[in-house]
Amino acid sequence: MKKIIVIAIMMALLVTLVTGCSATSSSESSEIYIASANPMTGDSAQFGDMKVKAIELALEEVNKNGGIDGKQVKLLVGDDTGNPKEAPNVAQKFSSDKKVLAVIGHWNSSCTLAARGIYESAGIPVITDSVNKAITDGTTPHIFRISLTDTTQAQHLAKYAYEVMGKRKAAILFTANDFGTGLKEDFTATFTELGGEIVATETYFEGQSKDFSPQLTKIKSKNPDLIFIPGYYVETALIAQQAQSSGIDVPMLGTDGISSEELVKLGGDAVEGIKFAGFFHPEVEYPGTKEFVEAFRVKYNKEPDTYAALAYDSAKLLLEAMSQGGATREGIKKYLDNVKDFPGVAGPIAFEGNDVTRGIIILTVKDGKIVPADIQP
Numbered sequence: 380m381k382k383i384i385v386i387a388i389m390m391a392l393l394v395t396l397v398t399g400c401s402a403t404s405s406s407e408s409s410e411i412y413i414a415s416a417n418p419m420t421g422d423s424a425q426f427g428d429m430k431v432k433a434i435e436l437a438l439e440e441v442n443k444n445g446g447i448d449g450k451q452v453k454l455l456v457g458d459d460t461g462n463p464k465e466a467p468n469v470a471q472k473f474s475s476d477k478k479v480l481a482v483i484g485h486w487n488s489s490c491t492l493a494a495r496g497i498y499e500s501a502g503i504p505v506i507t508d509s510v511n512k513a514i515t516d517g518t519t520p521h522i523f524r525i526s527l528t529d530t531t532q533a534q535h536l537a538k539y540a541y542e543v544m545g546k547r548k549a550a551i552l553f554t555a556n557d558f559g560t561g562l563k564e565d566f567t568a569t570f571t572e573l574g575g576e577i578v579a580t581e582t583y584f585e586g587q588s589k590d591f592s593p594q595l596t597k598i599k600s601k602n603p604d605l606i607f608i609p610g611y612y613v614e615t616a617l618i619a620q621q622a623q624s625s626g627i628d629v630p631m632l633g634t635d636g637i638s639s640e641e642l643v644k645l646g647g648d649a650v651e652g653i654k655f656a657g658f659f660h661p662e663v664e665y666p667g668t669k670e671f672v673e674a675f676r677v678k679y680n681k682e683p684d685t686y687a688a689l690a691y692d693s694a695k696l697l698l699e700a701m702s703q704g705g706a707t708r709e710g711i712k713k714y715l716d717n718v719k720d721f722p723g724v725a726g727p728i729a730f731e732g733n734d735v736t737r738g739i740i741i742l743t744v745k746d747g748k749i750v751p752a753d754i755q756p
Contacts, residue, residue, distance in 0.1 A: 411452045411706050413697055414473045415690075416484030416494070418461035422586045422613050425641045426486050430508075430690035431456055432679055434483060437694035440674075447701045459485055461586075463493035470494035474501035480701070481711050483693045485509060486686065488529070488557045495519045504700075504711045506693040508686060510635070511557045515733040523715050524734050525689050525696075529558065532634060532656055533565035533609075535739045535756055540605055540632055541573040543754050544654075550579035550603035550629075552594055552618060554610040559585075562609035562634055578603050585611060591621050599627050606630070612637040615653075616646030623649045630654070635739075638685040643744055650744050657742040659688035659725035660751050671724040685725070692723035 415434055417427035431454070438452050446452055455476075457469035466485055473479045474497050481504045485491045488511035498505050499519040507514065512528040527535075540546045549570055553559035559582070567577050578601040581594035595618070598606065606622070606629050608615050615637045622629070633655035642650055661672045661682065671691055675683040683691070696718065697711060704710035721728040726737050741752040 409450055410478075411447055411450045411701065412455055412476075412478045412480060413452065413694070414455040414457060414479045414482045414484075416457045416459055416466070416469045416473065416482050416490075417486045418490075419456065419458035421461040423461040423486060423611060425612070425639055426684075426686045427458070429639075429684055429687040430483065430486065433675065433683060433687040433691040434694045436671075436674060436678055437691050437698065439678075441698050447698065447706055450706070452698065452701075455479060457484075459487070459490045459494075461487050461490065463487070463489040466490035466494040467497055470497040474498055474503050479503065480706060480708055481505065481697050483507075483690055483697070488514065488561070491522070492557060495522050498522065502712075503708050504697075504715060506696065506715075508689045508693075509558075511561050513557075517732070520733065521712060522733060523730055525693055525728065526635065526658055526735065527737065527739060528734060529561035530565045532739060533562045534569045536607070536632060536634065536656055537566045537569035537573065537575075539654075539741060539756055540607070541570060541575050543756070544605065544630065544632075546575065546605035546630070548576050548578045548601075548603045549605040549607050550581070550598040550601060551577060551607045551609070552581045552583065552591070552598065553608070554585045554614065555582045556585060558636065559609040563607075566607055566609070583610070583614060585614060588614060589617065591618050592625065595622055595625050595627060599625065603629055605632060607632050608637075609634050610636055612639045612642040613645065616642055616650060619646050619649040619653065635685060638742060638749075640682060640684065640749065643747055643749065646744075648747075651747070652744060654741055654743045654752055657685045657740045658737065659683075659685045660740055660742060660749070662751055663740055665724060665726050666722045668724045688723075688725040692721075692725055692728060695723070696721060696728065 419427045442451050459466040459469045488509040491507050491509040505522045508526040510529040512530045553563040579598045631653045635656045638657045700711040700714035704714040719729045743752045
């Protein structure tokens with residue numbers, strides 16, 4: 380009798396195991412996965428949120444039309460918190476998961492630098508909008524950048540400051556990380572080569588610095604005609620407000636790191652007139668731009684920012700790569716290596732040395748709204 384009971388239990392377990400394996404296999408065969416590795420919490424969470432929204436919009440569009448080869452495309456979201464110590468954990472999780480075919484992220488340069496080796500070892504393609512030039516130094520051929528390097532952006536901004544804005548004496552107040560340091564150094568090199576002078580250089584720490592009066596006092600004493608702020612929207616808004624309170628009436632120039640409506644919400648009239656780099660604006664139209672903006676507005680009741688547009692284009696690139704080259708890590712990598720003039724909503728996309736080829740837009744805050752500056756590079 381005991382033997383019969385044992386055999387019955389074993390048979391039941393076997394049926395359960397077979398059923399479970401069958402269900403898992405069916406699930407895997409009917410779905411394709413990509414991942415987003417971005418700051419979903421912390422001071423840069425606004426950018427991660429916008430990116431995920433845009434990626435989900437792109438996936439929703441393709442899935443409504445049958446997906447890729449009849450398979451629905453799903454998104455896994457990882458939160459690196461904007462911390463380079465957390466980014467490798469996210470990278471390891473996605474890289475070791477065989478069903479994840481590609482990753483969009485990380486947003487912070489320091490996070491991408493900390494995680495890129497893990498992705499490379501796993502042979503998983505990554506499209507990032509981080510700007511530090513070391514990310515695509517040739518040692519990690521699976522990492523593709525959809526935004527300009529910090530060097531290229533800084534050169535554009537320095538020329539704009541000197542040649543268009545007519546500035547000659549700049550002060551720099553930068554965030555003490557890879558992003559801010561790289562932009563500070565490259566802006567300095569180009570601005571001084573053109574004939575300008577850097578009269579003050581001060582720093583701060585993202586997510587920690589709240590009182591900028593010591594730095595602003597030193598900057599004010601040097602009488603600059605421009606303050607260049609390589610950093611993010613939270614601190615830039617505070618700097619603008621505190622500069623206004625201190626009687627500093629000097630034009631400010633920022634980077635793509637402040638290209639967010641949150642800058643205006645936090646800074647109010649103190650950020651009116653600030654200029655900064657961007658790679659996208661709804662008024663600068665390419666094929667598909669108008670449709671993307673309208674779909675984003677309808678779905679989320681807000682305006683897409685630069686990083687939403689870049690994330691949407693990144694997702695579209697990956698979807699096309701899977702459609703053309705197969706839903707494998709190797710097929711996606713091969714497609715990205717050879718893509719030319721892909722019609723992105725932020726402009727046509729091609730990669731040279733794993734870096735995108737594109738220009739910048741100069742944006743400004745006018746009457747409480749982010750708009751293209753009257754004079755472009």
